[in-house]
Amino acid sequence: MSSIFRITKKDLQKFLPQRADSANKTHGGKCLILAGSEGMWGACYLSALGAARVGAGYVYLPATTKNLSDYPDFLSYKISEKMNLDHFKALAIGPGLTVTPTIKKLFHHLEEEFAKPVIIDAGALALVKKIKENWIITPHEGELAKLLDMSSDEIRKDRFKAVKMAQEKFGGIVVLKGHHTLVATKSMIYEIQTGNKALAKAGTGDVLTGMIVGFLAQGLNPIDAAVLACGVHGYIADRWVKDKDYLSLMASDLIDEIPRALFTLRKKK
Template sequence: MKKDEAVFNFRRKAAAAFLPPLSISDNKARRGRSLLLAGSARYPGAGVLAARAALRMGSGYVTLAQPDIAISSLENPDFLLCDLNEKNWETLQFDAILVGPGFGVNKFTASVIEKLKERKTERVILDADALTVCAEEKLFPLLPTWIVTPHSGELARCLGTTSEQVQEQRLKSIMQAQELMNCIVLLKGHHSLVQGKGRTYRIMSGNSGLAKAGTGDVLAGMITALRARDLSPATSACLGAYLHGACADYWRALHRDPLSLMASDVIELLPSIIYQIRSSTQ
């Protein structure tokens, strides 16, 4: 990571250093249990994308929990499905939990976040609808070990400003967000930024192909899987964002137009990117 005006550039070399190692003694439990409260009857695809991304990122167990499940376990055999309600989610086991993608802006989402805060659950990732709920219900600050993954519009709602102002002053905005939220903040966009307490990282991968619905759900699932492996919050955010962007760069290197990139393409390219980065250190 190269220091540049108090911003550290997170590049391929850093990604290689932090990528979880392989071990012949690995098992499903050691590779982490990811619980995703994502998707709904209205937006079932958000949860599916996040779950598949978590699996591709190496999570040993992935459970997708959503109310009024609108997808089939026969069509999605690689992860567990749970019909969610306000009581049973607390009985589910996990090493890291994601709340938000396509989950809905409602009291149930707010109650989940409040309960996770109350229980001092450490490995929590909030995205999309969960961030809107936090802003509307004034649930900030969060726990220092949590990760939030807003785009400029979501961050603007949290800060009470406009998306244009966030875009014009991204570094200032993410620092303000970290002070407000008291956790790791990943501001998505061109060269995404990750803000911890007193340190900022710039992600040196990615292109405009990621400007498409669903890619944020994929990123959230990837970060959850890394956090379930007990990587630090900042490392999980930086590594997940770098690999996510590297998939888009690889798509372009294959002589494919960024305009055609889909969220599911990122998931399919991820194994190749991980293999390339891991091989470069051997």
């Protein structure tokens, strides 16, 4: 039986990464985001922007990413099935990504050679069989339904049971996105109390993936990174609906609001 811990905005400050006055960009860490494909390049940039906004020192994208030169904040990395990943502190794979034979081989290479945290989202979820203890999968209800061979209605009926089943089946950390996002480990389920229906729009999950990998790049452990990212992600949406209609929130608005949200949370006593 898993313990349940409810995370409110008051809990978020203690998870925030700290940075010394003498710190430089290397203290923010390096992360690589394997994302984007034809017709879905926006997912790649939403993830990358999310990672940079929460403090990652270096954010790398595949060298083949379309219009990468238009985004001077990001670096490029030549992708191959046997590439050296030693200098990355964390990696994300999946947002807007079409799973090709090359991606499949690369994923298997990660399973065999990459011991650091990996966030698996969207298209890459289809490759998941069993994940390492420090890896994270981030399905929404529809994606989890496919992974568990259940209906979305069954998932929705008992989200706690579903996320626990997924964790037991796949291992690692499971983030079940949706109303009161759940973050499950082997012994604990964190229920995120921030967030609202304004987040029900394409691209918001891509931002969340980027936020998680950005926190991981700074050295947070995978559980804290996932809980903090989900909490801040929802907190931004809660702030949004205080003076704006919930239908108007776009994924790019989350990016714009990250600085103010982090500033406010860090100042709370």
